[in-house]
Amino acid sequence: MSEAKLRPEDFDALYAGFASPPARFDCGKKCAPFNEGVPFCCDSGWVVPVAYREEWKFLESRTRLWHEFRPRTPSELAMVEEVDAEQSVFIECRGVAHCERENRSVSCRTFPYEPYFDGEANFLGLVYNRVLEGKCYLVDRHRVATKKFIGEFLRFFNRFFELLPGERELYIAQSRRYRQKMSRRKRPLVVLTPDGPYEAACRGGKLIGPWREPDPPESAYRPGE
Numbered sequence: 366m367s368e369a370k371l372r373p374e375d376f377d378a379l380y381a382g383f384a385s386p387p388a389r390f391d392c393g394k395k396c397a398p399f400n401e402g403v404p405f406c407c408d409s410g411w412v413v414p415v416a417y418r419e420e421w422k423f424l425e426s427r428t429r430l431w432h433e434f435r436p437r438t439p440s441e442l443a444m445v446e447e448v449d450a451e452q453s454v455f456i457e458c459r460g461v462a463h464c465e466r467e468n469r470s471v472s473c474r475t476f477p478y479e480p481y482f483d484g485e486a487n488f489l490g491l492v493y494n495r496v497l498e499g500k501c502y503l504v505d506r507h508r509v510a511t512k513k514f515i516g517e518f519l520r521f522f523n524r525f526f527e528l529l530p531g532e533r534e535l536y537i538a539q540s541r542r543y544r545q546k547m548s549r550r551k552r553p554l555v556v557l558t559p560d561g562p563y564e565a566a567c568r569g570g571k572l573i574g575p576w577r578e579p580d581p582p583e584s585a586y587r588p589g590e
């Protein structure tokens with residue numbers, strides 16, 4: 366079965382090619398002041414990183430930064446039980462003061478973005494994982510992600526989908542749900558591409574033209590509310 370092509374040692378090269386931060390500035394400095402000094406995405410009380418099994422084996426072999434996440438509440442237990450334990454594992458790091466950039470998981474490197482596919486299964490760019498919408502400074506700031514980051518993200522996932530084709534199908538379905546969600550909310554569907562942000566059609570998902578609206582002003586960021 367093709368899924369077996371991904372090996373723990375593949376993460377050495379995968380990580381090496383995907384090391385740039387999303388923005389030119391440290392976005393953690395924007396959000397951490399609203400969460401007792403810890404960026405929201407580095408606080409397992411807000412979001413828990415999930416690793417691929419092979420990735421977890423790789424991380425365990427080269428760092429003591431991570432341990433398996435131990436659920437503390439019924440809802441965390443339900444979250445852990447929901448994933449296929451043969452494929453994925455929730456993990457937790459020792460905290461932001463101990464972060465090792467080279468040993469960040471794929472979920473750390475990608476947050477808050479995920480791959481976007483149109484309705485014909487073309488991998489076109491990045492959209493937002495909206496799990497921390499309202500808290501994450503980067504969500505819906507379409508001009509912040511650098512060209513370098515977007516290029517690394519696309520190269521990473523193109524290679525990753527070769528190694529784990531099932532993930533491609535998962536994101537094709539996820540992109541369809543994303544279009545439905547934005548359509549229901551009557552919000553524009555913006556896709557980050559190497560040529561800048563583009564608006565995409567909620568029906569069919571194709572890019573329809575460059576996104577020209579400015580990003581929200583600094584005053585619109587109110588994660589404490």
Ligand code: SF4
Pocket residue numbers: 392393394395396397404405406407476477497500501502503
């Ligand atoms: S990605 Fe979002 S939540 Fe994480 S540090 Fe940056 S602004 Fe904060």
Ligand code: SF4
Pocket residue numbers: 406407408414458459460461462463464465468469470473
């Ligand atoms: S490894 Fe670093 S980036 Fe990832 S959750 Fe921990 S502190 Fe945040």
